[in-house]
Amino acid sequence: MHFGGIYEEEAVGKVYDRRLMGRFLAYIVPYRRMLVTALLVLPLIAASKLAQPWIIKVAIDEHIVKGRMEGLPTLAAAFLVVIFAESILMFAQVYLLQWVGQRVMYDIRVKLFSHIQRLSTRFFDQTPVGSLVSRLTSDIEVLGEMFAAGIVTVVGDILVLAGIVGIMLWMNVQLSLVTFSVLPVLIWVAFAFRKWMRLAFRQVRARQANLSAFLAESIGGMAVVQLFNREREEAEEFRRLNASYVEANLPVITWDAALYAVVESLSSVAVALIIWYGGGEIVKGTLSFGSLVAFIQYIEKFFSPIRDLSAKYSIMQGAMASLERIFALLDNNDREPASMPAPEATPATAQACQGSPGHALQSICFNDIWFAYKDRDYVLKEFSLQMKRGEKVALVGETGGGKTTVTRLLSRLYDVERGSITIDGTDIRELQLPALRKRIGVVLQDPYLFSGTIAYNISLGDPEALKRVEQAAAVVGADRFIRELPKGYDEEVRERGVNFSAGERQLISFARAVAFDPEILVLDEATASVDTASERLIQQGLEGLMQGRTTLVVAHRLSTIRDADRIVVIHRGEKAEEGTHAELMAAQGLYYRLYQLQFKD
Numbered sequence: 001m002h003f004g005g006i007y008e009e010e011a012v013g014k015v016y017d018r019r020l021m022g023r024f025l026a027y028i029v030p031y032r033r034m035l036v037t038a039l040l041v042l043p044l045i046a047a048s049k050l051a052q053p054w055i056i057k058v059a060i061d062e063h064i065v066k067g068r069m070e071g072l073p074t075l076a077a078a079f080l081v082v083i084f085a086e087s088i089l090m091f092a093q094v095y096l097l098q099w100v101g102q103r104v105m106y107d108i109r110v111k112l113f114s115h116i117q118r119l120s121t122r123f124f125d126q127t128p129v130g131s132l133v134s135r136l137t138s139d140i141e142v143l144g145e146m147f148a149a150g151i152v153t154v155v156g157d158i159l160v161l162a163g164i165v166g167i168m169l170w171m172n173v174q175l176s177l178v179t180f181s182v183l184p185v186l187i188w189v190a191f192a193f194r195k196w197m198r199l200a201f202r203q204v205r206a207r208q209a210n211l212s213a214f215l216a217e218s219i220g221g222m223a224v225v226q227l228f229n230r231e232r233e234e235a236e237e238f239r240r241l242n243a244s245y246v247e248a249n250l251p252v253i254t255w256d257a258a259l260y261a262v263v264e265s266l267s268s269v270a271v272a273l274i275i276w277y278g279g280g281e282i283v284k285g286t287l288s289f290g291s292l293v294a295f296i297q298y299i300e301k302f303f304s305p306i307r308d309l310s311a312k313y314s315i316m317q318g319a320m321a322s323l324e325r326i327f328a329l330l331d332n333n334d335r336e337p338a339s340m341p342a343p344e345a346t347p348a349t350a351q352a353c354q355g356s357p358g359h360a361l362q363s364i365c366f367n368d369i370w371f372a373y374k375d376r377d378y379v380l381k382e383f384s385l386q387m388k389r390g391e392k393v394a395l396v397g398e399t400g401g402g403k404t405t406v407t408r409l410l411s412r413l414y415d416v417e418r419g420s421i422t423i424d425g426t427d428i429r430e431l432q433l434p435a436l437r438k439r440i441g442v443v444l445q446d447p448y449l450f451s452g453t454i455a456y457n458i459s460l461g462d463p464e465a466l467k468r469v470e471q472a473a474a475v476v477g478a479d480r481f482i483r484e485l486p487k488g489y490d491e492e493v494r495e496r497g498v499n500f501s502a503g504e505r506q507l508i509s510f511a512r513a514v515a516f517d518p519e520i521l522v523l524d525e526a527t528a529s530v531d532t533a534s535e536r537l538i539q540q541g542l543e544g545l546m547q548g549r550t551t552l553v554v555a556h557r558l559s560t561i562r563d564a565d566r567i568v569v570i571h572r573g574e575k576a577e578e579g580t581h582a583e584l585m586a587a588q589g590l591y592y593r594l595y596q597l598q599f600k601d
């Protein structure tokens, strides 16, 4: 059992949280006119609801009971007009509210997405992608439900309830008091229900989160599950989580059904009271027949919004929890590093690290850098390296030594903790991030392709890069296989490039680096082995890619770097050796041993 419900336990918020609602209101403000119009319609809808029983009362008392036909058609027509007006007003109100809801959701989605784009690599290391996707989709959708389910119309419901109480008291105080004797029970039930529902919801949402997290992991890793015959165990685990989700839902269903039944029977009790007490009043001549009928109709209209209470309650609670999570993400300031003055003055190290900013690249220097992904767990210790324009430097060493980390620090996916990295004597933390990244082309160990065409994947939609697509593909030798595709550069790439081989994906990613024409190239060689023919192709591609650029390459296949200007051996985060292939072989140290290991066959 690999899954112990370790995923986020959902915070079950309040049903109404003033702080969250206050912040949410800021998103509604731009659409206040539409919202106000929708709210202005509410009293009109309430009035038409209140008018209907009244028209019936008049018809009965003034016409039917007295046997007067004239006027009845007018009243019937008035009744129709009121009902028709109510439908039109309801339509307008639902439309306006949903319109505002859609706009607000659109705005929050845009804001959230651009916020997420600016978050740091560290943040993405720690946050499961699935949870970010659900912030942007289901959490925002729940906010939409708040508009769709007419939460705003609660105001209207309250108007109707108050109106009914007023009219009933005005018609007959005593009968009203007798009818409202059921209210204390109703209020008690509503409060108790709120408490129980809250607890039940907490369980449901936590188990729902577990279920989705399990699904995301299991479907994402389907190939492993299938290859290792783990389907049955996974299905068993899923059945367990699924059952626990259903189990958590049972109390909610029970309370929901119970509330419905209780409200329904209380409304029947109220009707019974009206018939019993009101009937007596009619007999005594203190109440008209029409008033009795109106009373029964009003009491039904009184209970109907209360019956919807549980649905509205759950939507509100869901919306508050979603708002809480959306705002927590928006408040996360784990931004990508901004450009800032370097914390310490760049030591004027060797002459080699100088240069003139703004001109062609002269030097890249790592000056005694220290770095840890977490706390004081240093992955790189006192690492130094100097590179001159046009040089090709290779990083080699055992797995987990810190080679990839060096490349990440150069492109500022993370910032060094101590020491500094300079380009032409300027600390890279002082450079603008986009300017720095424009100078550096990175080829990742695992090339990431997007769904779209090959041309799009090479240029990523950049107009300048788009002009260089074919030329770039030719430089790395990718043009040969692309030309053979039925649609050439317009061939569709499916999600993550599943319809291309590992070697072809590598070549496309090389072409991408060339199309952006960077001065500095950072290359993390793929560890995945490809067949000898592909390896030769890739080797040729690499040569084209590195032509005329200053290159830092993380090498796994030592054969590819024999001609590097310098080879740096990293051992447990420290520089162990540095020199050319011939020098390091002659020294018979770590590099020599690695080389022997790889070519022992």
Ligand SMILES: Nc1ncnc2c1ncn2[C@@H]1O[C@H](COP(=O)(O)OP(=O)(O)OP(=O)(O)O)[C@@H](O)[C@H]1O
Binding pocket: 125, 373, 374, 379, 397, 398, 399, 400, 401, 402, 403, 404, 405, 406, 554
């Ligand atoms: N995002 C991360 N969060 C925490 N630790 C990390 C992270 N990335 C790497 N590490 C750790 O840092 C160390 C150095 O990793 P790095 O990827 O730089 O090694 P490498 O020499 O490139 O290895 P390989 O040859 O396998 O690619 C490893 O011990 C690794 O576990």
